[in-house]
Amino acid sequence: QSVLTQPPSVSGAPGQRVTISCTGSSSNIGAGYDVQWYQQLPGTAPKLFIYGNSNRPSGVPDRFSGSKSGTSASLAITGLQAEDEADYYCQSYDSSLSGSVFGGGTKLTVL
Amino acid sequence: EVQLVESGGGLVQPGRSLRLSCAASGFTFDDYAMHWVRQAPGKGLEWVSGISWNSGSIGYADSVKGRFTISRDNAKNSLYLQMNSLRPEDTALYYCAKGSLPAAYFNWFDPWGQGTLVTVSS
Numbered sequence: 001q002s003v004l005t006q007p008p009s010v011s012g013a014p015g016q017r018v019t020i021s022c023t024g025s026s027s028n029i030g031a032g033y034d035v036q037w038y039q040q041l042p043g044t045a046p047k048l049f050i051y052g053n054s055n056r057p058s059g060v061p062d063r064f065s066g067s068k069s070g071t072s073a074s075l076a077i078t079g080l081q082a083e084d085e086a087d088y089y090c091q092s093y094d095s096s097l098s099g100s101v102f103g104g105g106t107k108l109t110v111l
Numbered sequence: 112e113v114q115l116v117e118s119g120g121g122l123v124q125p126g127r128s129l130r131l132s133c134a135a136s137g138f139t140f141d142d143y144a145m146h147w148v149r150q151a152p153g154k155g156l157e158w159v160s161g162i163s164w165n166s167g168s169i170g171y172a173d174s175v176k177g178r179f180t181i182s183r184d185n186a187k188n189s190l191y192l193q194m195n196s197l198r199p200e201d202t203a204l205y206y207c208a209k210g211s212l213p214a215a216y217f218n219w220f221d222p223w224g225q226g227t228l229v230t231v232s233s
């Protein structure tokens with residue numbers, strides 16, 4: 001299993017708000033290391049969507065926002081659109097493993 | 112435009128070796144760490160290895176430590192992954208990704224290449 005824990009799936013209707021959680025531990029998120037989020041559309045490479053816990057790269061809609069508290073982080077998507085349907089992964093650094101770690105991924109379905 | 116193009120994947124028997132390459136362009140290659148991340152078919156992402164800008168700092172996932180070796184040639188803007196003693200569980204799409212920092216650690220990955228498929232099977 002992954003070092004960072006994400007729900008396998010979330011869903012929402014167009015226009016709704018959904019959140020995806022990412023739970024870690026004291027050796028990664030809880031240690032203060034930044035959390036990133038990646039979007040992976042079917043058949044494509046992952047794309048950076050949030051970096052440094054809450055920063056959006058240029059081109060990422062402001063409907064996407066990230067936050068971090070304690071040993072967890074969250075990705076929130078407001079005004080859900082069909083094009084948001086994808087897999088989302090959180091990522092951080094783990095001091096016990098001395099390397100980067102990913103969550104298991106969450107499949108977002110737009111109903 | 113930043114571009115990362117992986118090559119070297121293929122079908123290989125268990126216990127054999129394979130060398131992956133990643134050709135980078137569109138940025139100052141020796142200013143950044145570089146990483147390999149893999150994705151087994153239908154599975155999630157797994158960080159494999161990272162190397163600092165000057166090769167002075169290198170990290171590996173426990174699952175590949177002692178079998179895989181990452182390296183880079185800044186003169187050729189290229190990243191490599193030498194994979195030895197391959198196992199069926201190494202079967203995956205291997206992505207090359209640009210790090211966010213010169214150091215190998217605490218990075219995020221942006222952008223990613225399109226990946227090269229490694230299949231380990233007899």
